[in-house]
Amino acid sequence: MNKALRLDPRTKFILLLGVNLLFLVSHSLLVEIILVSFSLGVILIDRKYKSALKYLIIFLVLLYIDRGLSVYLSGFYFTIINFIAYALRRFLPCLIVGKWILETTEVSDFVATMWKLKLPTSVIIPLSVVFRYFPTIKEEWNSIRSAMKIRGFRLSFEHVMVPLLFSAVMVSEELSAAALCRGLDNPGKHSSLIEIKMHGIDYLILGIFLIIVCLTCTLKGVGVIS
Amino acid sequence: MNKTFENVKAKSTAERNYDAEKDYIIEVRNLNFEYSRSDDSSDEDNTSRAKELSASSKTSKSNLKNINLSIKAGECIILCGKSGCGKSSLIRLFNGMIPSFYEGEISGDLFFEKKRLTEMSMYEIAKGIGTVFQNPRTQFYTVNTTSEIAFGLENMGFDREEIKRRVERTAKDLDIENLMNRSIFELSGGEKQIIAFASIYAMNPDVYLLDEPSANLDFFAINKIKRILKLLKKAGKTIIIAEHRLFYLAEIFDRAIYMKDGEINREYSREDLKNMSKEEHIKTGIRMLDLGKVELENTENLLNKKDMYLTYLSGYYGKRKAIEIDHLKISSGKIYGIIGHNGAGKSTFLSTLSGIIKKSDGYSLIESNVITKRQRLKESYIVMQEVNHQLFMDSVKEEVVASAYKRDKSEEDFKNLMDHLDLTGLEDRHPMTLSGGQKQRVIIASAKYSNKKILLFDEPTSGLDYYHMCKTASLIKELSKEDCYILIVTHDYEFIANVCDSIIRIEKGALKENYELDGNGFDKLKAFFGVA
Numbered sequence: 001m002n003k004a005l006r007l008d009p010r011t012k013f014i015l016l017l018g019v020n021l022l023f024l025v026s027h028s029l030l031v032e033i034i035l036v037s038f039s040l041g042v043i044l045i046d047r048k049y050k051s052a053l054k055y056l057i058i059f060l061v062l063l064y065i066d067r068g069l070s071v072y073l074s075g076f077y078f079t080i081i082n083f084i085a086y087a088l089r090r091f092l093p094c095l096i097v098g099k100w101i102l103e104t105t106e107v108s109d110f111v112a113t114m115w116k117l118k119l120p121t122s123v124i125i126p127l128s129v130v131f132r133y134f135p136t137i138k139e140e141w142n143s144i145r146s147a148m149k150i151r152g153f154r155l156s157f158e159h160v161m162v163p164l165l166f167s168a169v170m171v172s173e174e175l176s177a178a179a180l181c182r183g184l185d186n187p188g189k190h191s192s193l194i195e196i197k198m199h200g201i202d203y204l205i206l207g208i209f210l211i212i213v214c215l216t217c218t219l220k221g222v223g224v225i226s
Numbered sequence: 227m228n229k230t231f232e233n234v235k236a237k238s239t240a241e242r243n244y245d246a247e248k249d250y251i252i253e254v255r256n257l258n259f260e261y262s263r264s265d266d267s268s269d270e271d272n273t274s275r276a277k278e279l280s281a282s283s284k285t286s287k288s289n290l291k292n293i294n295l296s297i298k299a300g301e302c303i304i305l306c307g308k309s310g311c312g313k314s315s316l317i318r319l320f321n322g323m324i325p326s327f328y329e330g331e332i333s334g335d336l337f338f339e340k341k342r343l344t345e346m347s348m349y350e351i352a353k354g355i356g357t358v359f360q361n362p363r364t365q366f367y368t369v370n371t372t373s374e375i376a377f378g379l380e381n382m383g384f385d386r387e388e389i390k391r392r393v394e395r396t397a398k399d400l401d402i403e404n405l406m407n408r409s410i411f412e413l414s415g416g417e418k419q420i421i422a423f424a425s426i427y428a429m430n431p432d433v434y435l436l437d438e439p440s441a442n443l444d445f446f447a448i449n450k451i452k453r454i455l456k457l458l459k460k461a462g463k464t465i466i467i468a469e470h471r472l473f474y475l476a477e478i479f480d481r482a483i484y485m486k487d488g489e490i491n492r493e494y495s496r497e498d499l500k501n502m503s504k505e506e507h508i509k510t511g512i513r514m515l516d517l518g519k520v521e522l523e524n525t526e527n528l529l530n531k532k533d534m535y536l537t538y539l540s541g542y543y544g545k546r547k548a549i550e551i552d553h554l555k556i557s558s559g560k561i562y563g564i565i566g567h568n569g570a571g572k573s574t575f576l577s578t579l580s581g582i583i584k585k586s587d588g589y590s591l592i593e594s595n596v597i598t599k600r601q602r603l604k605e606s607y608i609v610m611q612e613v614n615h616q617l618f619m620d621s622v623k624e625e626v627v628a629s630a631y632k633r634d635k636s637e638e639d640f641k642n643l644m645d646h647l648d649l650t651g652l653e654d655r656h657p658m659t660l661s662g663g664q665k666q667r668v669i670i671a672s673a674k675y676s677n678k679k680i681l682l683f684d685e686p687t688s689g690l691d692y693y694h695m696c697k698t699a700s701l702i703k704e705l706s707k708e709d710c711y712i713l714i715v716t717h718d719y720e721f722i723a724n725v726c727d728s729i730i731r732i733e734k735g736a737l738k739e740n741y742e743l744d745g746n747g748f749d750k751l752k753a754f755f756g757v758a
Contacts, residue, residue, distance in 0.1 A: 108373040112380065128367070135369055135411065140615070147616040149582045150608050151628075151672070159618045166614055166658055171364045178365035181321050181357040182378035182425065186349035189383035193376040193390065 006194075007046075009113040011202040012101045015042070018209055019093045022216060028225035031216050035093040038212060042205060043100050055096050062089040107132050111184075112192035121185055129172050129179070140167045250337075251299040251433060251464050252320065257334030259290040259315065259324060288312040290319070291488045293334070299432065302455075302465040302478050306494075307485035308511035308691045309662070313468040315488070317437045319343075320466065322351040338433075353382065356426035360438040360689070362418035371421050372407045378429040396428040400454060414568045416447025423454050434458055436467040440474065441689035442611075444568050444717040445755055448474050470691045472499065472515045484510060511691035513720060517757045520723045522748050524561070525703070532558045532593055534680075534711055539588035541571075541578030548574040549735045550588075556713070558679075561706050563726035563743070564715045565754060571735040572715045576682045579713070580606040606680035607673035611688060613665040617657040622649065625657050626671045635675060647671050647701070663694055667701070674705075681705060683714040687721045699725040719755045723748070 019035060036059050040052050065085040070078070110131055114124045144163050145155075153159050219225045288310050297303055305313040318324040325332050326348050336343045338354060356378075359365040368374045375396055379389045397403045402424060405417055413421065419439060426434065440448045452474040458465060459478050469475065472482070482494040499515040507514065514520055533555055540550035549571040556562060564572050577583040579590075581603030590597050597605070610616055619625040627640065644650045647667045652660065657668055666686065673681060683702070687695045695718070702725055706712050713730070716722060722729070722743075729751060731738040741747045752758075 106368060106370055106373060108368045108370070108377060108380070132367060132369070136363075139363075139411070143610065143612060143615045146577065146582050146608070147610060148618070149603070150580060150606070151616075151618070152604075153618065153628075162618055162658075163615050167612075170614070174359065174361060174364035175367065177323055177327060178357075178359055179367045179377075180327060180348045181323065181352055182367070182429065183349035183352035183381035184367075185347065186352075186381050186383070190380055191383050191386060191389065192380050193373060193386060193393070195386065 006199075007104075007205070008196060008198050008202045009105055009109050010117070010196075011198065011206055012097075012105060013113075014206060015039075015209060016094070016097050016101060018213065019097050022213060023090060023093060026216055026220055026225060028219075030219075030225055032090070032093075034212055034216075036096075038209065039093045039096040039100075043096060045201075045205075046100065046104065048100065048103075051099075055092065059089065059092055062086075062092070102134060106194075108192065109194060109196065112190070112194070112196050115190040115192075116196055121187065125176065125179070125184060128184075129175050132175055133168065133172055136171055137164070137168075140164060140171075249299065250296040251339060252295070252297040252343075252466075253335070253337040254293050254295040254319075255335040257290060257293040257319070257332070257336055259319065259330055259332045261287045261289060261328060261330040287328075288315050289330075289488045290315050293490060295483065295490065297464060297466065299464055300459075300462045301480045302459055302475075303467070304472065304475060304479045304482040305466065305468040305485060306470065306472070306482050306510075306512050307491070308693055311485040311511075312488035313485050314437055316485070317357070317435050317466070317468050320433070321355055321357045321435050322346065322348045349381065352378065352429070352431075354431050355433040355435060356429055356431035357435040357437065358419070358422050358426055358439050360441050362415045362422060362442055365422050366410050366418070369410050370407065371405055371410060371413070374410065374421055375425045375428050378425055382429070392428045392430075396424050399457070400424050400427060414447070416443050416450065416568060419443055419447065420450060420454070423451070427454075427458075431463075433464045433466065436465070436469070438469055438689060439467070440469065440471050442685075445719070446567060449756075452478070470511070470689070471513045473513070473517045476515050482512075484512070507692045508696055509693075511693040513692045513695075517719055517755070520720050520757070522743065523724050524727050524743055531560075532709065534558070535589075535591045536579070537589045537591075539578060539590060540586060541574050541583045542585040542587075543574070547735065549578055549732070551575065551737045554730070554737060554740060556711050558709050558711050559706055560712070560727045561702060561725055562713045562728050562730050563722045564713055564730045564732060565717070565722070565751075566732040566738070570732045572732050573684060574735075575732055576608055576684060576713070576715060580608050580680065580682055582608070602680065605678060606682060607676075607678040608682045608684060609666060609669050609673070609686060611685045613662060613669060614658070616669050617665060620656060621654050622657055622660070622668055623653040625668055626675050628672070640675065643671055643674055646704075647674075663690075663697065666698070670701070670705070679709070680711045681713075683712075683716070685716055685718075686714060687716065687718045692720075695721055696724065719751075719757065722751065 019039065022031065022035060036055075040055060043055075044052050062085045066082060066089065070082055107128060111124065111128045114127070141160075141164070144160060147163075148155070148159055216225075290312050293316065305316060307313055315324065318328060319336065320338075320343070322343065324330065325344065332344060338346070338351070343351065366374055367377050372393060375393050376389050379392055384392070397406050400420065400423065402420060405413065405421060410418060410421070419442075439451055443451065448471070455465060455475070455478050465478070467475065467479075472479075476496070479496070482499060484491045484494060494512075496515070499512070502512065502515075534557075536551050536554045536556070538550065538552055539554075540547055542548060564575065566572050574583070578586050579602065581599040586599055590602060617625060619628055623640075626643070641650075644653065647670060649664065649667055649671060652664065657665060660668065670681075686698055686702070690698065699721060702712060702714070714726065726743050728740065728742050729747060730740050731754070739750075741750060743751065
């Protein structure tokens with residue numbers, strides 16, 4: 001069971017928030033490279049070697065389009081492509097961390113953390129239903145795709161959205177009902193089977209991240225980077 | 227108040243007296259409930275349609291009228307009646323979803339262990355009353371079996387050690403140690419439903435509410451559910467179960483409450499249900515209690531038949547061969563029932579035959595012409611279990627007419643088709659606002675409109691009462707008169723006996739046997755389903 005690293009969900013969310021803010025603070029390539037390396041480092045610790053390699057290649061390709069190809073190419077279309085590549089690259093650290101959180105956080109951990117943070121029920125219930133719905137989408141999607149194929153419909157936004165939205169409404173309603181019937185709305189103490197606790201590794205990763213933040217702010221303050 | 231059951235309209239139909247001294251765990255007196263409607267004051271087309279849609283998304287909404295019911299601790303009560311009779315509403319009332327989750331106008335009294343249930347919050351109710359829902363797909367709050375079983379206990383704030391102890395005990399009692407700590411997406415429908423039971427069992431409530439727990443399950447999974455129910459009954463738990471299929475409850479239930487139009491219409495004892503005539507089954511929608519009494523009713527068409535031959539037809543999931551049929555002859559006009567254990571490859575067979583599967587191999591011929599996978603895709607249609615995934619358009623008419631494979635059809639043809647399928651008058655409705663049976667018919671209509679010849683059904687009668695099951699059966703019989711190849715994947719024994727002419731049994735990704743459903747074949751079928 002403990003084959004993968006179990007970071008405290010709080011650590012994960014601090015990282016997600018931090019990475020997002022940091023990329024708003026600075027436009028410098030240096031900070032970007034540090035952030036990408038950091039997020040790749042995190043998922044490497046979590047033994048996601050394949051996705052780490054994938055992200056690394058994506059990052060290098062996007063970087064090459066911006067810094068390498070733009071020397072030779074110009075024109076309207078390339079500007080658009082370059083812009084998209086640039087935006088994607090800027091967002092990459094957030095994407096890496098976000099996807100990693102979705103993949104590795106159990107809904108129950110997530111809910112337990114929210115109770116621990118003493119968030120109000122009105123926040124916890126809808127958020128956890130949304131969180132739970134993501135893995136269901138894939139199942140629904142496959143089934144809808146088969147139905148479209150048999151009708152000979154091409155993949156189109158409208159054809160997918162109508163059944164998907166309906167199933168979203170239905171599934172979320174039934175999910176909430178099932179959860180409420182097992183006492184999710186209990187205002188008192190909630191416990192958890194799996195202990196939610198900050199471990200050494202949490203502090204280590206947060207520490208490294210703090211250093212990156214300080215470094216960035218100092219460098220920006222001094223005016224070394226933009 | 228020693229009358230356990232009374233009904234103003236039909237007082238004489240059934241009155242039974244219980245020991246007045248006995249404590250009732252649940253008591254309902256003169257209860258009425260009406261779902262609050264979104265007010266439709268604005269007559270703008272868009273908003274009213276949106277409201278219509280949002281109203282329909284809240285699955286079934288039958289109001290309750292004048293409910294009087296007393297339930298003793300340790301009793302097992304079946305709530306039965308046709309779809310929309312209000313049995314789900316009654317379940318929602320008992321678990322507190324009415325009025326906490328579904329709002330509306332409520333009057334009358336409802337007591338649980340002498341306390342007013344309507345004044346308790348849902349988490350208080352959850353301690354004493356647990357609910358297992360119909361759809362195994364959507365009642366999991368977490369995605370891991372162990373944390374799912376722990377979920378209710380976590381909400382109650384038990385210590386970690388206590389949660390661990392209870393989860394382990396639940397796994398042992400229900401014999402599901404092999405299912406622990408798995409992703410719920412790897413489980414079959416039956417396994418999911420058992421985990422749903424387990425998550426309630428761990429909380430150890432006094433009352434178990436079950437809302438059609440067998441609707442999406444196969445015969446074998448139902449037997450496992452039956453075992454769990456026996457265990458609960460032995461432990462003295464009160465069980466209230468809304469259900470169409472009764473055969474698996476025969477040894478467990480004490481009495482059956484029949485509901486109609488939101489009212490309790492009458493009460494049936496085991497004897498009453500055993501001696502019920504076929505007409506009464508159709509009238510009440512109650513399924514057979516004793517499957518041994520089910521009779522063959524198939525009537526094969528002897529019209530000009532064409533044959534389709536499949537040779538070494540195989541379908542792959544990724545690189546794994548999920549199904550291979552070495553030789554099979556399918557005749558038009560005949561209705562084939564496809565049976566087999568869970569995960570045997572029945573649904574994969576349908577997607578292979580219809581050509582929607584990505585990788586497939588082998589040959590298929592109609593008469594003596596080879597037909598390719600692409601042609602099969604053009605000719606075939608699957609009516610899936612989840613009808614909502616198959617409706618894409620804004621109106622019934624568009625839904626029926628829209629298809630990439632258009633054939634020459636006139637307005638007249640369309641009208642006839644709608645008439646034939648009992649859909650006249652619904653042309654402009656949004657398909658999502660229709661009832662389950664109507665949705666199914668719209669999908670069949672669109673298949674017929676595009677002249678599809680291979681009609682495949684995946685569990686068309688799951689969750690249907692006897693009346694609607696018979697309707698679906700006669701509709702499929704009607705379709706079989708028109709030179710179509712009809713194959714149905716089903717676990718519904720009563721339905722098979724009613725409609726199928728031939729049985730295709732698939733096990734472990736291969737054709738196990740193929741037999742005609744005559745006297746001999748019927749014995750084989752009985753043996754497969756374990757019907758005495």
